[in-house]
């Protein structure tokens with residue numbers, strides 16, 4: 001489904017039905033368009049981010065973009081928009097994740113769509129204040145905790161949970177325990193392994209959630225190669241060599257890439273499509289445009305998924321977070 005066909009997905013009218021979504025990292029890149037379309041489809045969207053001025057600015061721009069797009073439509077094709085709200089969330093601090101979930105629960109009784117979209121890619125090795133490698137915590141562990149805290153709100157309306165993974169998960173060629181941190185040199189090589197492990201864990205998470213909570217539709221997606229987001233900025237801002245990385249990423253984008261908006265389609269289809277059903281589609285993995293696909297053997301294997309689940313529960317428990 002190309003971005004121009006997103007209007008085939010259902011619209012809701014806030015005056016008749018309150019549909020609520022929470023999008024992590026909705027202020028930039030793929031998340032920005034995810035928020036735009038949910039807002040245009042009548043959702044009350046909580047845009048969860050770590051920097052209030054960046055998120056508030058994004059919400060202002062999204063409202064403006066929505067107004068511009070709606071003006072171009074014939075009167076009978078116009079739909080009422082939803083609402084946008086900022087939710088403070090820094091995924092590198094689990095106590096902030098707890099706080100964000102608590103704040104959300106104090107504001108809304110149910111959550112129709114949770115989109116675990118925020119992420120970082122291929123950063124140098126560093127450890128968060130919670131003691132996890134930064135890519136693992138941002139992409140996976142913090143989203144695990146957030147999801148578990150919000151699960152009762154999602155279950156209340158039999159909602160959906162969409163976790164944004166990546167085709168990069170395929171780089172984990174064999175299953176490794178998440179305790180294996182791959183803190184080796186050169187970073188340029190091993191950082192991709194750490195990213196792959198975090199994104200494999202995200203797919204496994206969706207699979208395990210689907211098994212444990214079949215009343216909620218849980219899927220994972222690869223958005224596409226979307227080279228004009230901020231995900232690559234660590235590499236493109238490197239002194240001297242940054243320009244070569246920038247050129248390389250532009251080249252990849254030119255031949256294989258999709259736009260930021262097209263990158264949001266797989267997520268939006270997962271969140272809104274009436275063609276997806278809990279009975280048949282739970283735990284599946286979708287790629288660019290929302291095409292059903294098979295993840296790597298490592299990500300698809302349920303024994304691995306169960307090990308990853310148990311590892312995460314124990315690690316969170318050790319830090320004082322009871323995840324279930």
Ligand SMILES: NC(=O)c1ccc[n+]([C@@H]2O[C@H](COP(=O)([O-])OP(=O)(O)OC[C@H]3O[C@@H](n4cnc5c(N)ncnc54)[C@H](OP(=O)(O)O)[C@@H]3O)[C@@H](O)[C@H]2O)c1
Nearest residue numbers: 025028029030090091092117118119166225226229230231
């Ligand atoms: N672009 C691609 O080609 C591609 C391919 C496969 C998968 N993906 C996945 O798609 C998702 C979205 O990425 P994107 O390409 O749209 O990149 P992006 O423009 O960099 O967006 C990432 C978002 O995550 C947020 N974020 C990062 N660290 C955070 C933290 N500690 N706490 C809260 N929010 C945090 C960022 O917030 P700030 O603005 O505050 O930094 C930003 O809003 C990621 O999960 C990425 O792995 C992307």
